[in-house]
Amino acid sequence: MHIEQELKLDFSDVLLRPKRSTLNSRKEVELEREFKFYHNDRSWRGIPLLTANMAACGTFEMARVLSEKRIITTFHKYYEVDDYKKFFKTFKNPDFVAYTLGIRDEDLDKIKAMDKADLLKNFTFICIDIPNGYLQRFSDFVRKIRKLCPDHVIIAGNVVSKEMTEELILAGADIVKVGIGSGSVCTTRRMTGVGMPQLSAVIECADAAHGMSSDNGACGLIISDGGAVVPGDVAKAFCGGADFLMSGQMFSGYEESGGETVEIDGKKFKEYYGSSSNKALQVNYGKKDAHRASEGRHVLMPHKGSIHDAMQDLFGALRSTGTYIGARKLKEFSRRATFVRVNNQLNNSLSAYDTERRS
Numbered sequence: 046m047h048i049e050q051e052l053k054l055d056f057s058d059v060l061l062r063p064k065r066s067t068l069n070s071r072k073e074v075e076l077e078r079e080f081k082f083y084h085n086d087r088s089w090r091g092i093p094l095l096t097a098n099m100a101a102c103g104t105f106e107m108a109r110v111l112s113e114k115r116i117i118t119t120f121h122k123y124y125e126v127d128d129y130k131k132f133f134k135t136f137k138n139p140d141f142v143a144y145t146l147g148i149r150d151e152d153l154d155k156i157k158a159m160d161k162a163d164l165l166k167n168f169t170f171i172c173i174d175i176p177n178g179y180l181q182r183f184s185d186f187v188r189k190i191r192k193l194c195p196d197h198v199i200i201a202g203n204v205v206s207k208e209m210t211e212e213l214i215l216a217g218a219d220i221v222k223v224g225i226g227s228g229s230v231c232t233t234r235r236m237t238g239v240g241m242p243q244l245s246a247v248i249e250c251a252d253a254a255h256g257m258s259s260d261n262g263a264c265g266l267i268i269s270d271g272g273a274v275v276p277g278d279v280a281k282a283f284c285g286g287a288d289f290l291m292s293g294q295m296f297s298g299y300e301e302s303g304g305e306t307v308e309i310d311g312k313k314f315k316e317y318y319g320s321s322s323n324k325a326l327q328v329n330y331g332k333k334d335a336h337r338a339s340e341g342r343h344v345l346m347p348h349k350g351s352i353h354d355a356m357q358d359l360f361g362a363l364r365s366t367g368t369y370i371g372a373r374k375l376k377e378f379s380r381r382a383t384f385v386r387v388n389n390q391l392n393n394s395l396s397a398y399d400t401e402r403r404s
Contacts, residue, residue: 053245055227056278059384066371074367075374076360077115080288081263082198082219084191089140089169089198091115092360093375094279095268097228097293098122098145098174099303101317105132106301107352112141114356119143119172119200119291121303126158133167143170143200148186160193171197174222176233178204184216191217203270205241207253214257214265220289221265223250227272229294230318230342243272244285244384251286251379276362283363283375284382293317298346299355306348313348 068074079090096102096111098119105128108118122145124132136142144165146152159165171194173187178201187201201213202222210221226233226240234240247269254265269287273279273295282290296302297317304316349355367373372381 053242054384054386055242056244056272056274056281057390058242058386059244059281060387060390061281061284061366061370062383062385063369064371064381064383066368068368068371068373071361071364071368073373074364076363078288078374078376080266081261083214083257083259083261083263083265084217084219085196085198086261087169087196087198091117091141093289094359095119095143095289095291096296097270097291098143098172099293099297101304101315102293102296102302103145104301104303105136107296107299108136108138108142110301110352111296111356112136112138115141116356117141117143117170117289119170120145122147122152122174126155126162126164129159129164129167130162133164136167139167140169142168143172144168145172145174146190147175148173148180148183153186153189156190156193165194165197169198170200172200172222173218174200174202176203176225178202178213178222179209184212187213187216187218200268202268205246205250207249210250210253210265210267211257214254219266220268221250221254222268222270222291223247223287224270224272228270229274230344231271232342243269244281247282247285247287251288254288255286276359277366279359280363280366280378281384283378284366284370284384286379295359296352298349299352300348300350301352307345309345314345315348316343317346318343 076092077090078093081088092115095117096107096119098121100121103119103121111118146156173190175183198219199217200220200222201218203224205225213221223246224243227243250267254267257265266288268289268291269282270291273292279290298315302315307314370381372378
């Protein structure tokens with residue numbers, strides 16, 4: 046048994062200290078970033094946001110909208126080869142979609158079938174996703190996929206520590222997904238006692254990834270996955286060193302999101318559930334195995350309408366952060382950031398009467 050005495054921080058534990066800025070307008074803040082990758086010569090430019098690879102948001106419908114905004118849709122694992130054949134007959138924007146798989150034999154069989162059907166060429170990104178990235182067979186699987194897909198950008202996770210960040214990059218990952226138990230519909234911390242406050246995990250893993258340099262001059266990269274509840278949390282993740290941010294909650298509840306639409310007392314709601322919830326296990330696998338416990342929630346979110354305009358508020362908030370800390374580009378956020386520890390960050394005394402919040 047060992048106890049780490051150093052305090053670990055979540056997004057709600059800090060605020061950003063404002064700094065002198067020469068910016069004249071929020072419009073001057075550049076949100077697009079361009080990346081090169083550790084294991085190949087590809088480059089990518091866009092808004093470094095991704096939907097979570099969940100049935101509630103990683104959908105074809107979402108990709109059609111978000112690709113126009115240069116945001117990545119990480120598809121859920123449950124589309125079949127024939128589904129992709131139909132989709133790519135009309136969708137031609139492979140810089141902004143990611144194929145997702147787990148590490149089961151069935152997942153390996155499906156990606157080989159995708160390769161045989163010549164469908165992997167439609168993806169820039171391949172996301173290898175499991176809740177516990179500390180399994181040795183996960184690192185071994187990453188190596189296997191890197192060999193199968195040498196020219197793709199590989200995302201792998203989830204982990205929350207520097208040692209596993211480094212191991213996954215050496216195993217073949219270009220981008221490491223960071224976060225355990227921080228998601229809004231994840232109950233892993235409650236059920237297992239395992240996790241790490243998200244901001245500290247991001248800072249630690251970003252430092253490890255960025256300290257690794259490949260022959261082509263690119264470093265390892267990380268995604269902050271989960272824990273962002275409000276736009277300010279997205280800004281804090283980037284200020285903590287995250288290269289990309291992934292969210293399920295922020296992309297769920299919309300018309301283009303997955304899940305059923307439910308009407309209760311004349312109001313519309315949209316299903317949203319964790320990938321390890323009883324609902325997900327039943328829908329996607331037909332059962333919950335006797336050796337498993339549910340580690341997710343199944344919730345009904347108020348229907349938010351279309352996502353077409355929703356991203357503009359997030360973009361505006363991030364640009365505003367840039368003006369407060371004097372950052373002209375999103376890539377400068379971490380260099381310009383000073384975090385202040387707080388015991389309270391929001392005044393919610395009138396939140397119950399907020400007309401914009403209710404609308």
